[in-house]
Amino acid sequence: MPGGCRASVGKRWALTSELKVRPHGHPMARRRRWDTRRGNSCVAFSSKCWTQRGSKVDGGRVAARGFRFQYMRTLEAMIAASDEAHLCRIEGPGRDSTSTDDKEVVDFDLIDNAGRCLVAAQVKSGGSGRTASAHSSFSVLTRLVRSGVSQRYELITNMAPDRQCSALVDALTSAPIPDLREELEKVLSRSERSLHLLHMLSAEELQRLKRARIVFDHRTDAEIRSNLYQCLRSYRNRHRAGMGERSGGLLVGYLLDEIHAKAASETSGWLLSDFRQESLIEDETLLQALGRQDWGAIYGPVVPVPDVNRPSLLEDMETAFPELRDGNIVRTCVLTGLSGIGKSSLASAYLARNAFKYDLILWIEAGSQESLVMSFRKLDAHLTRASNASRTVEDATLVRERVHSLLAALPGRWLMVFDDARSREVFDWLPNLGRGDVLITSTDNAVWSRSDCKISVGSMSIDEATSAGAYVTVPNAYPPATESSRKRSIRWHSPLNVGHWHWNSHAATLKAAVCHLPTLASIFIPSRSVH
Structure with missing residues (x-):
């Protein structure tokens, strides 16, 4: 069985048998820790979880945390992989591979079509408060660069660097090749073993070491998982596929489980084309698995989607609401033009074309103060899941503030459309905070200076009119x-x-x-x- 597969299958049994059954002070436990510190890691510690000396360790829990961190980082790398990447080998190359001698050191690598390694990575996790030393980190990096040729080498850890480890990072980043060995000798001067490893590196391996980096990831597991969700949703949105918070969690969990399954199999490679196909699973399949659609939900009296296609205006609207966002500020786009020119239909066309980007879409009739109040009362009941009959008649200001507060607290992206708005009446009703976009249709052209984008809707071009008959x-x-x-x-x-x-x-x-x-x-x- 390949080394990576053997580790994935055997880690949990070995850790529980050696660390959970035996007392922490048992000689076997001490020997296992001694071997790990010297790079001779046995199966029990191949999960690469470092713990404080002298502390009591629950081996099963340590292994589970190590696997979780490792596979989440593997999934992140696969999502972010360039089109050049062809294959991800989970738990590194198999036994029949000739691309590396030290198969245990690589947790995952990315390979191109020609079989060249783009990145070889090892993932190490540690308990809370643990620091990564320069000597242990350098030991891992030397094993990586001696394992085979790669464009890039990475040691990924959630531990914080100590002072010498920070100096090691600076030396790898800034020191030129002719001075690199000398700079590293200064950093590693306190460890004879590290100096010995440095002197054993050939000139070619030293150049590889220059391409090595230590990546310190201080995010919590929840933050990493949230980033996985956002990256996966962005990828699906680029291919016009939807995904909400619950369906996203379901898909992320499925992909992590697939990574774990492939790590334990004889053939641990996952073609990136197959992975991307799995990531773009059909909306209908997600809907059936979840039981309901949790993205693109529309509430309100949306006007019919027009038959006329006006791509240039739709592209301008999509540019006004880019996918990547900074902060928690609501963006506003105003469609202005004569009455009956097609502003509301254009807003409806934007919804039909981009509904997959949003968890919730709200259509507000903003033609008068009365219609605004009524729309917000209905929206308040919808967001709080309360019936209109059960609510007492509240002041319109309280209803408006509660809706704004509920929208600001929503974790997903939302869109609010104010149709046929009058500027003086609608300004106070516009939300200011949240992960949302506001689209306004109005006949007033000169009063929307506070908006982020203003698009003038005129008559159709010749091409648009011709294509629409x-x-x-x-x-x-x-x-x-x-x-x-x-x-x-x-x-x-x-x-x-x-x-x-x-x-x-x-x-x-x-x-x-x-x-x-x-x-x-x-x-x-x-x-x-x-x-």
């Missing part, structure tokens, strides 16, 4: 004499469509409809003359 071309009977006449006919797409659809539904000929075009134009566009 939004105008009628009548050869010979109504030919546009010039390019400007053609553009003017495009701007009249609404009356033309009305006339065409109306008479077509009554089986009238198109030629008969043309006779009524001047009348339709005068009705819909009275300020224009018809040629």
Whole structure:
């Protein structure tokens, strides 16, 4: 059985048998700790969890914490891997691999299509308050660089560096190759064994050591898991797939379990293409597993999604609400334009296209103070899961503040749409805190200076109108004499469509409809003359 697989299968039994059954002061326990400090780690300590000397250790719990930290960091590396990476070998190369001599030292590595190693990493976890020494860290790094050729070597640990270890990090980072050995001798001068390891390195291995780094990860397990969720959701969003908080936790747990299973198998490699396919599991599968959809939930009277595709405006809106965020400040985008130009439909189209990015979407009728109050009362009941009948009539200000507080406390991303807003009436109702975006539609063009982005919605372009079938071309009977006449006919797409659809539904000929075009134009566009 390969070394990494043997460690994964045997760690829990060995740790519980050697550390849980035997007293801490037992000679065998002392010998095991002595071997670990000198790099001769046996199966019982291959989980690489360091504990304070003299403290009582629950071996099973120590091993479980070590595995959890190791596999979460492995999953992070797989999610963040570049397209160049082809394979992740969990618990390092197998027995039949020729890319490394010291198979036990590598916890995971990333390989490209040509079989070259992109990164070889060992993950070490320690108890609370433990520090990483320069000598123990250097011992691991020398084993990594002597294990095989890699573009990068990493020692990942959740322990804090002591003063000498910080000096080791500085030397590896800043010292040039000709001076590196001398600088390392100064840092490691107190340890004869470390100096011996340094002098044993060849010139090529010293250059590899220059590519080695120590990564100190001081996050808690909950913070790492939260980052896994955010990275996985961002990856799925880039491929237009949804994921909420509960479904994200379900998917992260599944991927971690798969990593553990592959670590214990004879073939511990996981193709990155297969991993990405597993990460992009269908929305329907997540929905069935969870029992309900916890992302893209829409509440409120959303207007119908339009048939007309206006990609340039939708892209501007998506740019206003980027995926990566700084802080907890709500971002605001305002769609302005004439009444009936299609602002509400455009907002609805944005929802249909980007619902997977949000856990919750709220549509507010903001045409008047009364509709705002009513919408917020309904929203308050929805967020607090209380029926309208059970609530006493409260002051509108209290309702507004409670809704803002509930939105600010939501862990997931949300979107609030204020449709047909009047600036003076809606300003106090806009939330200021939370992981949310606010989209406003309004006919007021000059009063939204406080918004982060303002998009002017005009009439459709020729390409948009053509793709939507939004105008009628009548050869010979109504030919546009010039390019400007053609553009003017495009701007009249609404009356033309009305006339065409109306008479077509009554089986009238198109030629008969043309006779009524001047009348339709005068009705819909009275300020224009018809040629």
